[in-house]
Amino acid sequence: xxxxxxxxxxxxxxxxxxxxxxxxxxxxxxxxxxxxxxxxxxxxxxxxxxxxxxxxxxxxxxxxxxxxxxxxxxxxxxxxxxxxxxxxxxxxxxxxxxxxxxxxxxxxxxxxxxxxxxxxxxxxxxxxxxxxxxxxxxxxxxxxxxxxxxxxxxxxxxxxxxxxxxxxxxxxxxxxxxxxxxxxxxxxxxxxxxxxxxxxxxxxxxxxxxxxxxxxxxxxxxxxxxxxxxxxxxxxxxxxxxxxxxxxxxxxxxxxxxxxxxxxxxxxxxxxxxxxxxxxxxxxxxxxxxxxxxxxxx
Amino acid sequence: xxxxxxxxxxxxxxxxxxxxxxxxxxxxxxxxxxxxxxxxxxxxxxxxxxxxxxxxxxxxxxxxxxxxxxxxxxxxxxxxxxxxxxxxxxxxxxxxxxxxxxxxxxxxxxxxxxxxxxxxxxxxxxxxxxxxxxxxxxxxxxxxxxxxxxxxxxxxxxxxxxxxxxxxxxxxxxxxxxxxxxxxxxxxxxxxxxxxxxxxxxxxxxxxxxxxxxxxxxxxxxxxxxxxxxxxxxxxxxxxxxxxxxxxxxxxxxxxxxxxxxxxxxxxxxxxxxxxxxxxxxxxxxxxxxxx
Numbered sequence: 001x002x003x004x005x006x007x008x009x010x011x012x013x014x015x016x017x018x019x020x021x022x023x024x025x026x027x028x029x030x031x032x033x034x035x036x037x038x039x040x041x042x043x044x045x046x047x048x049x050x051x052x053x054x055x056x057x058x059x060x061x062x063x064x065x066x067x068x069x070x071x072x073x074x075x076x077x078x079x080x081x082x083x084x085x086x087x088x089x090x091x092x093x094x095x096x097x098x099x100x101x102x103x104x105x106x107x108x109x110x111x112x113x114x115x116x117x118x119x120x121x122x123x124x125x126x127x128x129x130x131x132x133x134x135x136x137x138x139x140x141x142x143x144x145x146x147x148x149x150x151x152x153x154x155x156x157x158x159x160x161x162x163x164x165x166x167x168x169x170x171x172x173x174x175x176x177x178x179x180x181x182x183x184x185x186x187x188x189x190x191x192x193x194x195x196x197x198x199x200x201x202x203x204x205x206x207x208x209x210x211x212x213x214x215x216x217x218x219x220x221x222x223x224x225x226x227x228x229x230x231x232x233x234x235x236x237x238x239x240x241x242x243x244x245x246x247x248x249x250x251x252x253x254x255x256x257x258x259x260x261x262x263x264x265x266x267x268x269x270x271x272x273x274x275x276x277x278x279x280x281x282x283x284x285x286x287x288x289x290x291x292x293x294x295x296x297x298x
Numbered sequence: 299x300x301x302x303x304x305x306x307x308x309x310x311x312x313x314x315x316x317x318x319x320x321x322x323x324x325x326x327x328x329x330x331x332x333x334x335x336x337x338x339x340x341x342x343x344x345x346x347x348x349x350x351x352x353x354x355x356x357x358x359x360x361x362x363x364x365x366x367x368x369x370x371x372x373x374x375x376x377x378x379x380x381x382x383x384x385x386x387x388x389x390x391x392x393x394x395x396x397x398x399x400x401x402x403x404x405x406x407x408x409x410x411x412x413x414x415x416x417x418x419x420x421x422x423x424x425x426x427x428x429x430x431x432x433x434x435x436x437x438x439x440x441x442x443x444x445x446x447x448x449x450x451x452x453x454x455x456x457x458x459x460x461x462x463x464x465x466x467x468x469x470x471x472x473x474x475x476x477x478x479x480x481x482x483x484x485x486x487x488x489x490x491x492x493x494x495x496x497x498x499x500x501x502x503x504x505x506x507x508x509x510x511x512x513x514x515x516x517x518x519x520x521x522x523x524x525x526x527x528x529x530x531x532x533x534x535x536x537x538x539x540x541x542x543x544x545x546x547x548x549x550x551x552x553x554x555x556x557x558x559x560x561x562x563x564x565x566x567x568x569x570x571x572x573x574x575x576x577x578x579x580x581x582x583x584x585x586x587x588x589x590x
Contacts, residue, residue, distance in 0.1 A: 009445060062394050062439075064362010064472045069502075095473035096360050096506040138505055141360075141512035143474045146444030147307060174362045174472060175393035176441045204367075207436055208394040214439035238536035244569050271542050 043189050046157045050190035053088070053165040057224065058183065058195040060216070062208030064174035066200045067229040069098040070273060072171035075196075076103075079167050080126040088119060088165045090156055091130035092183055093173035094142050094149045100132035108133055116161035129160050146178035153182045174208070176215040184219045194222035196264065199255075200230045201247035206255050213259060225262035228252035233269040244269055341487050344455045348488035351386070351463040355522065356481065356493040358514070360506030362472035364498045365527035367396040368571060370469035373494075377465050378424040386417060386463045388454055389428035390481055391471035392440050392447045398430035406431055414459035427458050444476035451480045472506070474513040482517045492520035494562065497553075498528045499545035504553050511557060523560035526550035531567040542567060 009015040009022070016022070017032025050056070059072045069091070076089040091099035100106050100120075108120045110133045119127030131142060131152060144152075162168065173179055184192070195216055199209040209226070216223050228251055232241050247254075256263040267273075307313040307320070314320070315330025348354070357370045367389070374387040389397035398404050398418075406418045408431045417425030429440060429450060442450075460466065471477055482490070493514055497507040507524070514521050526549060530539050545552075554561040565571075 064394070065364055065498075065503075066362075095475050096362070096509065098502050098506070101502050101505060139508040139512060141474045141509040141516065143479065143513055143516065145476050145479060149475065176439045177393050177447065178443050178476075181441065181443060200363075204396050204399050205363075207399060208396070210437040211394065211439040214437060215441055218439065218441060233531065233540070233542065235533040235536060235538060236540060237538040238533060240533060240535040242531070242534060242569065244531060244542070244567055246569055269542055271540060271544055 040154075040186075042154050042158055043186060046154075046186050047189035049158055049162070050168075050187070053162060053168045053190075055166060056168045056170065056187060056190065056192045058170045058172060058192060058221070059198065060172050060180070060195045060212050061174055061198045061205075062176060062210070062212035062215075063199065063205045066174075066198045066205060067267070068174075068198045069093070069102055069171050071196070071198050071227060071229065071267075072169050073099065073102045076126060076128075076167075076169050079169075080123060083123075083125055085125060085166045086164055087126045088162050088168045089126070089128045089171065090160075090168060091128070091132065091171045092153050092156065092179050093171060094131050094144060094152055094179065096173060097130045097132035097142075099128060099130045099171055101138070103128055105133070106138055110134060113161065116159045117155075118161055127162065127165075129156055149178055150182040153179060154186055157183075157186050176211060180215060181219070184221060192221060194224040196224050197226045198229055199226060199252050200245045201228055201232075201243070201251035202245040203247075203249040205245070206249065206252065209252075210255065210259070213261070223261055225264035226252050226256050227264050228266040230269040231266040338452075338484075340452050340456050341484060344452075344484050345487035347456055347460070348466075348485070351460060351466045351488075353464060354466045354468065354485060354488065354490045356468045356470060356490060356519070357496060358470050358478070358493045358510050359472055359496045359503075360474060360508070360510035360513075361497065361503045364496045364503060365565070366472075366496045367391070367400055367469050369494070369496050369525060369527065369565075370467050371397065371400045374424060374426075374465075374467050377467075378421060381421075381423055383423060383464045384462055385424045386460050386466045387424070387426045387469065388458075388466060389426070389430065389469045390451050390454065390477050391469060392429050392442060392450055392477065394471060395428045395430035395440075397426060397428045397469055399436070401426055403431070404436055408432060411459065414457045415453075416459055425460065425463075427454055447476050448480040451477060452484055455481075455484050474509060478513060479517075482519060490519060492522040494522050495524045496527055497524060497550050498543045499526055499530075499541070499549035500543040501547040503543070504547065504550065507550075508553065508557070511559070521559055523562040524550050524554050525562050526564040528567040529564040 009019045017028045022028045059068050061068050072089060076087050079085055080087040089099060091097050103122055105120050105122065105128060110120065111118045119129045120133055121127050170183060197209055197212055199205050213223065230245055233244050234241050253263055307317045315326045320326045357366050359366050370387060374385050377383055378385040387397060389395050401420055403418050403420065403426060408418065409416045417427045418431055419425050430436065468481060495507055495510055497503050511521065528543055531542050532539050551561055
């Protein structure tokens with residue numbers, strides 16, 4: 001019996017059928033012929049679906065725990081302040097979906113209709129989708145390998161009935177892997193306006209964010225700019241500012257200058273943001289420390 | 299020409315050959331026959347390799363940015379304080395490998411010998427391995443899907459010449475996905491002592507950590523305990539303590555009590571821990587935590 005290769009590079013890979021591990025696989029000739037490179041029909045379907053979505057913004061970071069979901073939620077709320085602006089917030093972090101908690105939507109369920117899955121609405125003009133809404137309990141682990149996560153992301157983009165939307169904000173997990181490649185791939189034909197990158201000031205975070213910037217450049221994803229989060233903490237007692245995540249290499253400002261990218265703003269470490277996150281009420285940041293980026297500023 | 303399914307569940311999957319997307323795939327009959335379920339020969343090879351490794355500890359968290367890598371580095375340094383204890387630190391975060399920077403080993407390269415890849419040594423008794431050592435530049439992005447990451451992890455476990463090791467500490471990325479499934483799968487025959495879970499006090503972090511605990515239970519990975527990181531910040535000026543990540547649902551203590559897990563300790567938010575020169579600090583608060 002022929003052995004199926006354990007190191008299958010993936011049928012979509014450039015190495016499909018050509019890799020060392022492909023030797024002996026019954027699929028080899030088919031993969032090598034390029035059949036796996038046939039574009040996924042879902043890409044066109046998603047392009048059609050996205051015709052009613054004016055702007056698409058990805059919120060990325062190479063690093064975990066820097067505040068991508070918190071920022072995405074704030075951005076969505078900020079844009080939706082204008083009741084004439086339709087906002088959609090899509091959470092593609094399949095393993096650690098934080099958006100339902102941050103938005104105060106825990107326990108909500110997704111409903112299906114003839115036109116697809118309905119997002120969960122926070123307000124009339126702010127709809128949300130996350131794998132968190134599909135779990136029986138918020139503690140349920142989603143233990144999926146890449147292909148299954150990719151399938152979920154495809155469904156989110158193709159099968160959710162977003163309706164007429166001005167801004168689709170996509171919150172992502174940390175990294176430069178399946179979720180990131182898939183969302184860019186599936187939205188290829190639909191055109192993403194750009195990405196906002198979130199970082200914290202310290203070098204171990206900036207290092208991962210530079211990788212994410214590299215990713216954006218490789219997949220030709222425009223970068224709207226960078227937001228530095230957790231920039232300093234002001235003691236509520238004596239008002240002294242402490243740098244809890246010290247910007248030993250100049251923080252995001254130095255990185256942005258180096259890489260010629262806009263620094264969109266700096267957000268301080270404020271327990272009220274963390275508390276607001278838990279209470280799911282947006283914490284409005286002063287204009288001088290933060291402003292929501294507009295795609296027209298890209 | 300037959301179309302290759304884009305939603306291939308993966309040849310190792312329980313759904314291999316049986317999923318809806320398998321219809322029409324030329325591989326279908328082979329997958330459905332269970333050929334893909336033949337155990338990976340690497341598992342036995344890794345079991346052999348791991349015979350010289352006494353204890354294997356995974357450092358996990360469902361949440362990103364809680365201090366897994368910082369803790370792993372502290373733990374490795376702490377255990378290696380005793381020069382008779384051989385320690386190995388393996389970084390399986392392929393996309394965001396922080397260990398080289400935290401350990402002060404940026405720019406180091408991995409060497410190959412007849413017996414495999416050599417770890418990078420911080421001290422005689424502390425060796426480190428990370429994909430970070432294989433990059434031309436620390437800013438290079440590793441943009442790999444799951445199967446390729448799994449292949450790298452397999453190589454790390456099978457091809458690195460760790461030698462005689464008392465403790466192998468494995469630092470992981472956040473999540474419950476390829477890397478986590480693979481490291482558990484590849485070490486199946488070699489037996490992992492257990493996992494230490496890192497969290498911060500706030501509920502949005504605990505929620506992800508509970509998922510990780512669920513993962514551990516599903517794959518039958520023993521849990522050594524939980525460490526709560528970034529527990530409070532003491533102002534260096536007035537000494538007032540602030541809860542920057544407020545434990546609105548009782549923090550790790552409440553979660554541990556609820557799930558009957560040991561709370562191994564709580565580490566404050568201290569800018570000195572975050573400083574690059576950390577690697578020169580050889581004192582570790584966590585030295586006393588691991589008794590196994």
